[in-house]
Structures are given as structure tokens and as C-alpha cells.
Amino acid sequence: xxxxxxxxxxSGPSGTGKGTLVKHLLKRNNKIQLSVSxxxxxxxxxxxxxxxxxxxxKNEFEEKLTHGEFxxxxxxxxxxxxxxxxxxxxQLNRGHNVLLEIDIVxxxxxxKKFKEAVFLFIIPPSLEExxxxxxxxxxxxxxxxxxxxxxxxxxxxxxxxxxxxILNDDIDKATGLIESIVKAELASVERSQHYWLDxxxxxx
Amino acid sequence: xxxxxxxxxxSGPSGTGKGTLVKHLLKRNNKIQLSVSxxxxxxxxxxxxxxxxxxxxKNEFEEKLTHGEFxxxxxxxxxxxxxxxxxxxxQLNRGHNVLLEIDIVxxxxxxKKFKEAVFLFIIPPSLEExxxxxxxxxxxxxxxxxxxxxxxxxxxxxxxxxxxxILNDDIDKATGLIESIVKAELASVERSQHYWLDxxxxxx
Numbered sequence: 001x002x003x004x005x006x007x008x009x010x011s012g013p014s015g016t017g018k019g020t021l022v023k024h025l026l027k028r029n030n031k032i033q034l035s036v037s038x039x040x041x042x043x044x045x046x047x048x049x050x051x052x053x054x055x056x057x058k059n060e061f062e063e064k065l066t067h068g069e070f071x072x073x074x075x076x077x078x079x080x081x082x083x084x085x086x087x088x089x090x091q092l093n094r095g096h097n098v099l100l101e102i103d104i105v106x107x108x109x110x111x112k113k114f115k116e117a118v119f120l121f122i123i124p125p126s127l128e129e130x131x132x133x134x135x136x137x138x139x140x141x142x143x144x145x146x147x148x149x150x151x152x153x154x155x156x157x158x159x160x161x162x163x164x165x166i167l168n169d170d171i172d173k174a175t176g177l178i179e180s181i182v183k184a185e186l187a188s189v190e191r192s193q194h195y196w197l198d199x200x201x202x203x204x
Numbered sequence: 205x206x207x208x209x210x211x212x213x214x215s216g217p218s219g220t221g222k223g224t225l226v227k228h229l230l231k232r233n234n235k236i237q238l239s240v241s242x243x244x245x246x247x248x249x250x251x252x253x254x255x256x257x258x259x260x261x262k263n264e265f266e267e268k269l270t271h272g273e274f275x276x277x278x279x280x281x282x283x284x285x286x287x288x289x290x291x292x293x294x295q296l297n298r299g300h301n302v303l304l305e306i307d308i309v310x311x312x313x314x315x316k317k318f319k320e321a322v323f324l325f326i327i328p329p330s331l332e333e334x335x336x337x338x339x340x341x342x343x344x345x346x347x348x349x350x351x352x353x354x355x356x357x358x359x360x361x362x363x364x365x366x367x368x369x370i371l372n373d374d375i376d377k378a379t380g381l382i383e384s385i386v387k388a389e390l391a392s393v394e395r396s397q398h399y400w401l402d403x404x405x406x407x408x
Binding site: 121123126127153154156157159160162163164165166167176177179180181183184185187188189192193196197199200201202 | 370396
């Protein structure tokens with residue numbers, strides 16, 4: 001009997017360095033892999049079906065949607081994006097840990113459909129550092145920056161709906177914390193008890 | 205504002221190498237310290253009050269017991285042993301992680317009184333290895349060994365009442381897993397949300 005992998009859903013406001021953190025984690029840890037989304041948008045040059053995305057036409061996507069085949073989905077600029085349930089479950093059953101970087105709305109859709117997933121919220125080290133990072137992008141008016149800052153703070157309030165908070169101060173430390181969470185979760189009684197009780201032949 | 209430390213309660217059947225694991229963990233990790241028990245037994249040569257135990261007389265112990273000052277207690281060969289609540293809470297409030305090695309009965313007493321504690325169950329790598337370890341003690345009759353083996357299996361069944369299962373196959377791996385659990389638990393939203401919401405001034 002093999003233990004099932006862990007589905008990790010990662011969110012966090014912009015300016016938290018979430019994307020860089022995820023890349024670093026995937027590079028460093030070969031037991032964690034990124035989920036592949038389905039989309040109706042056209043492939044860009046170099047994008048490979050089944051690697052970057054599962055490319056579907058609108059009819060295909062809507063049919064899968066009707067059959068409940070997505071853990072979450074959204075429409076962005078007229079294109080659908082979604083997380084294919086079968087792909088994720090297949091990876092987890094093979095014992096792989098799957099990572100999904102997604103916004104809060106999508107994360108909460110998954111929370112409802114997939115109780116075993118673990119929800120991680122990435123936060124910046126401080127208000128000042130968040131402001132600095134937003135300002136450093138340098139392309140925005142003061143008004144736009146204030147708006148981004150407000151929306152980041154609005155999002156931080158939502159951390160209550162997640163399971164773990166990852167402070168992204170030092171990227172190696174943050175990566176290590178995520179790895180610790182994977183190890184701890186896989187050792188939780190909830191996830192591992194059947195395995196152990198079977199191994200020792202003492203299942204109730 | 206400082207984050208509170210974590211109270212870890214560790215149990216497991218004999219033959220799991222629990223004691224050695226705890227020693228290794230304390231030596232390697234200076235952020236984890238052992239809880240000091242109170243007892244009515246006489247100090248042995250070299251034992252220091254407040255370090256090895258808090259030595260109390262029977263009246264003192266019983267009075268504290270009446271006032272609910274122990275997280276758990278037991279009577280062994282006519283002596284009382286107990287975990288002083290004030291000592292543990294004081295350490296946790298100072299941000300120290302506290303480790304308590306105790307049997308299942310004691311652990312379940314703590315479960316009732318101290319919801320924030322985390323319960324770790326140590327198991328041997330396999331039935332065969334457990335048997336080998338019990339046999340290697342070499343001092344027992346076959347009958348006594350069968351009895352010890354049965355009681356170990358009885359205990360393993362109780363892992364369902366714990367939060368995490370620690371496989372003690374490789375001592376460094378097991379120690380690392382406990383350290384991962386500490387990190388993960390301290391980053392849990394439940395334990396850290398007030399800290400973060402205050403830091404960003406977005407407490408609801």
C-alpha cells in the first residue's frame with residue numbers, strides 16, 4: 001500500500017514573491033510537482049499540451065464543467081481556466097505531491113470539493129516591505145499603488161481561511177517551511193493511520 | 205508580540221527507541237526543552253530540585269492536585285508523579301517549545317485539559333523489528349516476551365488518538381520529522397493568525 005500524495009494550494013497577494021517561491025520549491029524538491037491547468041486560450045509558441053496546459057476548445061471545456069470534472073474554474077478575458085480533477089487525483093494516487101498556485105476565490109472552490117487539500121497563504125515580511133515591493137515595480141501612479149496596497153491588505157485578511165501561513169522573508173527558509181508542512185501533513189494520523197494499522201495488523 | 209511555544213506530548217510502546225529519540229532531539233535542537241515533572245519520591249544522589257524533578261511531599265502534591273495544578277498525574281509504586289501546569293505554561297508563554305514523554309493514559313489526560321498540545325506517537329519500523337528489539341533485551345522468558353509484544357500491539361492501536369505518527373526507523377529522520385512538525389504547527393493559521401493580522405493591522 002502506497003501513501004497518497006498531498007495537494008497543496010498556494011495563494012497570497014501580489015508583492016509577496018509567491019511565483020519565485022514556487023519556482024524555487026519545484027527546483028529544489030523533486031517530490032513536489034505543479035498541477036497542469038486546462039484552458040480554452042490558444043497555445044503560445046513553445047507551449048506543449050499536457051505540459052504547460054491542457055488545451056481544450058470551448059465545447060470540450062463546458063462539457064467537462066457540466067460533468068464536474070474541474071476542482072475549480074474561472075473565466076478570464078473570455079477564456080476558461082480550470083484544474084482537472086482526474087489529473088490531480090491520478091498524481092496523488094501515484095504518491096506525488098501536487099502544488100497549485102491560485103487566487104483566493106479558486107482556492108475556496110477547491111476547499112469545498114477536496115477536503116484533503118492543504119491551503120498555504122504566502123505573506124510578505126511586513127507592511128513596509130510590501131509597500132517597497134509594490135513601489136519597486138515602478139510602473140504605476142501613486143493612486144494605483146495605494147489601490148494595490150489596499151487590495152493586498154484586503155487579501156491578507158483572508159488568511160484565516162487557510163491552513164498555514166508562510167512568511168516569505170528568506171526564500172530558503174520559506175521553501176524549508178513548505179517542505180516541513182508536507183512532511184508533517186503526511187505524518188498526520190488522519191492521513192497515515194490506515195497505513196500503520198494495516199502494517200501492524202491491528203486495524204479495528 | 206511573541207508567538208507562544210508548542211507543547212508536544214510523546215508516547216509509544218516500549219521497544220520503539222522513544223527515549224533515545226527524545227535525547228537526540230533535545231541535544232540537536234535547542235529550541236525544544238523537556239518538561240520537568242513533580243514527584244513525591246525521594247531525590248536520588250545528584251538529582252536537583254527544579255531540574256530533574258520538582259520534589260514535593262505528599263501533602264504538597266495533594267494540595268496542588270486539589271487545586272487543579274497538574275496537567276496529568278499518576279501514582280506509581282506509592283509515589284505521585286505529575287506535570288505542573290504553571291511550569292509548562294510559563295515556558296510556552298516565553299516562546300519555548302516543551303516536550304513531555306508520557307504514557308497513553310497521561311497523554312489522554314492532557315488532551316482533555318490542554319487543547320493546544322500536539323500529540324506524537326512513536327512506532328517501530330515493523331512487527332519483525334519490534335520483536336527483534338524486545339528479544340534483544342535478552343532478560344525475559346518467551347512467555348514474558350509474548351506478553352510484551354501483545355501489549356505493544358495493543359498500544360499501537362491507540363495511535364488513532366494522537367495527531368502525528370513518527371516512524372522511528374532512522375533516528376536522524378525521525379528527529380527531522382519532529383522538527384518539521386514543530387515548524388508546521390507554529391505556522392498553522394490556528395496558532396499564528398492573530399500574530400499576522402495584528403502585524404498587518406487587519407484584525408477583523
